[in-house]
Amino acid sequence: MDFKYTLINWYSAHKRDLPWRKTKNPYNIWLSEIILQQTQVKQGLPYYEAFTSNFPTIFDLATASETEVLKLWQGLGYYSRARNLHTTAKHIVNEFNGVFPNTYKDLLKLKGVGDYTASAISSIAFNEVAAVVDGNVYRVLSRYFGIKTPINSTVGIKEFKKLASNLIDTKQPDIYNQAIMEFGALQCKPKNPNCHSCPLCKSCVALQKKSIDSLPVKVKKTKVSTKYFNFLVCIDSSNKTLFQKRTHKGIWQNLYQFPLIETEKSLSLEEFQLLDIKNVLSNTYIKDYALYNETDIVHKLSHQHLYTKFWIIEVDRLSKEAISIDALTKYPSPVLISTFIENFKF
DNA sequence: AATACGGGGAG
DNA sequence: CTCCCAGTATT
The missing domain is CATH 3.90.79.10 (Nucleoside Triphosphate Pyrophosphohydrolase)
Structure with a gap:
């Protein structure tokens, strides 16, 4: 079976029941995506609940003070996300009458929204064909295709974005994008991936070459x-x-x-x-x-x-x-x- | 092209 | 301990 359909089938059987998957509201999708940047679902989930509960709409978020927003964000880290979240909420309310931008191109202009998040919102909320490339996608693609290009190099970023764009299901980009990310999070994990029960094991290059543990390649080493x-x-x-x-x-x-x-x-x-x-x-x-x-x-x-x-x-x-x-x-x-x-x- | 930016989970 | 997490902005 085709790569994309295998992932989508796997997804329909194994996906987690998460609150932001019950809505198409761009405000909720955006909120979830900002919270989940560099953050595991388990850690971000209670914050998503708190934010949607305290700020049900973008107008509630825009009206709040930055201190209120940061207080609710306390403990999640990367606090520029919260400051940008608030800035963007005010911008959308004041400049766009609260109507969310609905294309990848326009979403990318928002503070705190980069290539990944613009792709995620445009595809999940508006069914635009825009491929997401997050940490999960880098891992799945580098292993399945046996790509050794460092995922954090300039050429690697472009290479994986192009590959992901060629693989996306143009009929259901929302489902496909979430499927490949969920697959990376639950099946093709960083350590001890479940290759034995993997629906893609027959055609996975890294598994054939026994290079699962060495992919993806990363070049960085942060000095502390x-x-x-x-x-x-x-x-x-x-x-x-x-x-x-x-x-x-x-x-x-x-x-x-x-x-x-x-x-x-x-x-x-x-x-x-x-x-x-x-x-x-x-x-x-x-x-x-x-x-x-x-x-x-x-x-x-x-x-x-x-x-x-x-x-x-x-x-x-x-x-x-x-x-x-x-x-x-x-x-x-x-x-x-x-x-x-x-x-x-x- | 590098670096700064948090905190927690997994092994 | 090390690596990673639904990355982005700045330098």
């Missing part, structure tokens, strides 16, 4: 930097603390944190004393301070390992921008911070 973070957890006599928005570009932009001092290495209590924390706290009188965690809390991200100390600083009276400790959880914050807030007994 180490950073040392000191968070100043202030508590004043009226149970207020300082919580600040990270406004600069980069990691965790527009999320909230305790005042941060980054150092070249992990600090001892004595070395911490030498820091100019009075300046950070705008000359507030410091009554006492202590280190919360004896050993550094190591927060590991894709590109950074953060060695973190939380310093508990008891002060007389904080400046008026201080917020109530009870209000801390209303603000969106990185997992590193929100986990501390949950564990620390204020």
Whole structure:
């Protein structure tokens, strides 16, 4: 049987029951696709439920504040997705009267929508013949056709896009695109793929050549930097603390944190004393301070390992921008911070 | 063409 | 530990 029909048959028998597969509404499809970028279905699912529940329509999302959107996104990572999601919602409401763009070409213009997402929305919501190429597709195609071109090289990206475009079922691009992705996620998995029960095993080049485990080929190796973070957890006599928005570009932009001092290495209590924390706290009188965690809390991200100390600083009276400790959880914050807030007994 | 951008799951 | 995940934007 033909490649595409084999996949579609497999899909009809094995597909998961997922909420975004029950709708053709482009808003819901778009939302699911943004959430699922670099994110496994299992992790993204509860966020999709939360967003559709809190923002049933694009108008609800557009009307919300960015802080509300980021709070709901908290814990999912890659927060530019949430900021772009909000920007695009406002754009579609204000410029297009809430009507979603319905072609690959126009979808591609939206912030946070690249080649994959434009293909996914146009095909799934509008039945446009646009082939998706995500991590699953790279894996399935590289194995089935035995392609060793690195999937993250410029030529590889073009080669796989072209191949996927030639393979797509032009009569049902929505079903085909989801079929090949689901096949990659459940059957042709990265580790221990189910080749024994694979409907494509007879014609799979990598299986014949015993090169399943070496495909797809990737050329990258991300280098990880180490950073040392000191968070100043202030508590004043009226149970207020300082919580600040990270406004600069980069990691965790527009999320909230305790005042941060980054150092070249992990600090001892004595070395911490030498820091100019009075300046950070705008000359507030410091009554006492202590280190919360004896050993550094190591927060590991894709590109950074953060060695973190939380310093508990008891002060007389904080400046008026201080917020109530009870209000801390209303603000969106990185997992590193929100986990501390949950564990620390204020 | 490289790099930055999170956090969690699987082996 | 390493690799991967329904990738995109920026440099």
